[in-house]
Amino acid sequence: MPSPSPLASDRLVLRPFDAILSEARARYQALPEVARYLYRPPLTPEQSRDSALRNPERRFERAGDQLLFAVVGAGDGALVGEVVATLENPAAGQVEVGWIFDPASAGRGYATEAALLLLGALFAEHRAHRIFARLDVENDASRRICERLGMRQEAHLVENDLDGERRGSEYVYAILAREFAA
Template sequence: MNLSLPPFLIETSRLFLRPFVSSDFEGYTAYHALPAVYRYLYCDPPAGDALKQQFSDLLRAQFMQDGDVFTLAVTRREDGAVLGEVLLKLASINARQGEVGYIFNPDFAGSGYATEAVRAIVDLGFAHFGFHRIFARLDAQNAGSSGVVERLGFRREAHLIENDCFNGRWGDEYIYARLFSEWQSQARSSSLQARISVSSAV
């Protein structure tokens, strides 16, 4: 695997994906403070100093060992608005397994931004980092998130029954995944949506 962080900006037809910077805190807070966003994350939204610390930790995050997370801010090209974030977690370096995740501000829902951004981070995971398999773990009731990965060709591999509990409520989980060979086959037959370009701003 190649664990070096890409020295470039990811550009799609409508979006830029880039590392978070300190000035993004307001946009980050706009959706991380919403209970609706954390509904399927099995925890309460952070607030006050906890939210500031979470954002500060994000700015200093490493991508070197199992459990580390590489996160990019998703911004709209036309106005620079922070729409949300996409991430890749190092689930296993030895087995070249990565977990994809994404959180978006519901104010920007319904325009296909999540699908566009997740496609780009998955492309990066396979093409740059060299993952063999990328998977997603989603609350079974989160139809919107399931729709994102299904549109990108991920298959549902498992349905875990009542595998987590939050505030006394048990929840099910779906596991979706895609292999490098499956991604590569599609990449050969169609041009990738994500265009990677060097940016001195990153």
């Protein structure tokens, strides 16, 4: 049996969004409970589609470049969520990661598994030195994902952002290439 590609496991495949997957994405991106920790309102179908199909050439060279991956079931190809990498500082090898999953797929370990695949590819293929995630302090699920990935909490930013009327605080979690390899 051939070994899975770096962006696939026995259960999941990470792949670029296409028009069909971007329509499925619009369903969960419109949910208030999905947008709750993202410091933005739920996306309209048009906003969801446009952001999913941005960067079709998959450029990842300059600060701000993003790689967005649909996370689909390996067997059925059904969309369960997404993971994203943003190149923050190319010279220093700094990459921010994030994940958003359909609440219908919660509790199955998909987010941790997909994030692990993404981190592996970023360290191996894109020579990232440090990968970090910023998350709302109230987002316990994302905090647990970071901890399962071996990331350490580096910062607690107090009331650093505004989410409508609510002042939000964030944690910053990170992992270095040498720590991930170990």
